[in-house]
Amino acid sequence: MENTNLSEASLRPEEELLFIRKIIDESRVAFVEDGKPYIFWGLIVAVGMAVTYISVLIQRDLYTGFVWLGLVLLGWGSIFYYARKKSEQEKRAKNFLDRIAGAIWGACGSTLGLGIVLILSQVNFSDGKVPSIHPFYTCFFSNMILGIAYFLSGIVNDLKWFRNLGFVWWAGGIVMFLWPSVHVLGLYALMLILFQVVPGMILQRRYKRMAIEA
């Protein structure tokens, strides 16, 4: 059997501390955000929004309904596959902060989905009448919820820049609330690319770097 004792001859205190640090870092990598869901959903919703925006601008239906249906199915399919893969790791080890981060996005995502469905249910698309809640406010509503999700996730993951993205989303939401127009759709698509897809890519680079270092 191998000698597992850490004796005076085998490791000095500095080396032993480094050994502990290495093991902790390796174990934590399993719970570091890899950014993939941000990139998936950011791209999917941005494409859908851009198509809707162009469709409204040129006043021609670009099969917006089908585009959204396809994108949402693709998004959920990818997320389902990703969650299944990730849960293999999660099943073997549990981390409280990771569960909190998951709960934040789960709660915010459900609120977002439900809110958008409720707002859009007010719209009668066939007669084109503007309802009491204008559909443009879905973007304002999304921004506010995303602001909460980014702010809390940033705190839980101890990422100040990520937490600050919450302020950016809230600021965007205020702009959309004060100046509701067709352009909020374009603005929302742009914000998704800049403040969801790009941060997702930054998280992915960070994850890869940490995995290599560990």
Added chain:
Amino acid sequence: MSAGSFDYRELDEVIHSRIRLAIMAVLISVDEAEFTFLREKTGATDGNLSIHLRKLEEAGYIGVTKQFVAKKPVSSYRLTKKGKKAFSDYVERLGSMVKPT
């Protein structure tokens, strides 16, 4: 005493083993871990890991939950309050042994 020649007898001998130290370090970074996760992170063999886990369990440093998942036995380990304190004291003791150069 220099940093290169410390008296390791001052350290907690239950933790002062490469695999047991690795197990403690893994468990301090997660809430709970299965046997297979610990095996992967420590690089120990099944038999070796079992022996060291039992030692830590006997010392009251770790707790184990055994259950059946999809008809397979699964053991999950977590640090106890006593284990967290012992690990913290151990790291603190090591830190105090490191002299600034």
